[in-house]
Amino acid sequence: MSEVRIRPVGIGTRLTLRCGCVLLDDAGTTVLVDPGHFSGHRAALDAALRATAGIGLDDIDIVFFTHLHFDHYDDLGYGPRTTVAVSARELEFFARFIAARDDGEGVEAFLAREYEHLAPVFRRQFVRLAHDRRYDFANASFAGRLRTVVPGEALTPNLRVIDLEGHAPGQIGLDCLTAHGRTAIAGDALLSLDDALAADVAHHLVYWRHDLLLAARESLAGHDCVVPGHGPWFEPRSARLIETTEGLLHG
Numbered sequence: 606m607s608e609v610r611i612r613p614v615g616i617g618t619r620l621t622l623r624c625g626c627v628l629l630d631d632a633g634t635t636v637l638v639d640p641g642h643f644s645g646h647r648a649a650l651d652a653a654l655r656a657t658a659g660i661g662l663d664d665i666d667i668v669f670f671t672h673l674h675f676d677h678y679d680d681l682g683y684g685p686r687t688t689v690a691v692s693a694r695e696l697e698f699f700a701r702f703i704a705a706r707d708d709g710e711g712v713e714a715f716l717a718r719e720y721e722h723l724a725p726v727f728r729r730q731f732v733r734l735a736h737d738r739r740y741d742f743a744n745a746s747f748a749g750r751l752r753t754v755v756p757g758e759a760l761t762p763n764l765r766v767i768d769l770e771g772h773a774p775g776q777i778g779l780d781c782l783t784a785h786g787r788t789a790i791a792g793d794a795l796l797s798l799d800d801a802l803a804a805d806v807a808h809h810l811v812y813w814r815h816d817l818l819l820a821a822r823e824s825l826a827g828h829d830c831v832v833p834g835h836g837p838w839f840e841p842r843s844a845r846l847i848e849t850t851e852g853l854l855h856g
């Protein structure tokens with residue numbers, strides 16, 4: 606595996622529910638991960654990319670979503686050259702979610718049956734978002750450029766899709782070599798360094814399957830660098846935060 610360049614576009618924070626957003630560059634192919642950080646503000650993301658890397662949102666080759674929770678995923682009107690990569694398994698889950706909305710079971714009953722733990726603040730958002738345009742994938746800005754991916758496949762030659770199912774159904778991440786060593790983009794399998802140091806996940810607001818979430822967290826323990834869902838990057842073995850010296854840091 607050759608080294609992939611990684612830069613923060615937005616550092617995740619807990620209080621504002623902002624997720625971490627990173628820009629990866631694999632030999633000239635640019636991959637933007639979880640731009641939900643910018644919560645609908647396309648111009649702010651475009652400005653952050655220009656400040657970080659001198660490119661605009663329309664120059665991005667691949668937008669990759671670790672999972673489709675509303676704080677990570679948004680349709681920001683991606684340009685004609687941009688492919689949008691989403692977990693095949695999670696997309697199937699959303700098809701069932703929308704079917705439950707339309708065919709009688711109802712969104713609330715579906716969520717209660719599917720999620721092992723869903724705090725009221727998240728449940729209310731999920732119910733509301735069942736009717737949000739961003740989950741109408743057939744009419745998304747990227748409808749013709751949607752790429753479904755599965756764990757084990759190469760997103761680009763040096764970026765491997767990994768299975769992090771548990772927090773969300775079908776959740777995925779990315780595994781690569783960077784200047785920080787073996788690096789994982791963890792989505793919400795790990796929320797932060799504090800979360801990684803916690804013995805259990807009782808403080809989590811949402812998880813789909815408890816046992817799978819614990820297994821996903823375990824699988825990240827050997828990496829040199831973890832980009833968590835909602836906090837600064839860290840080194841799991843030493844429990845040290847990693848200083849990110851480039852990019853536009855905010856939060």
Ligand SMILES: [Zn+2]
Binds near residue numbers: 672
């Ligand atoms: Zn999430």
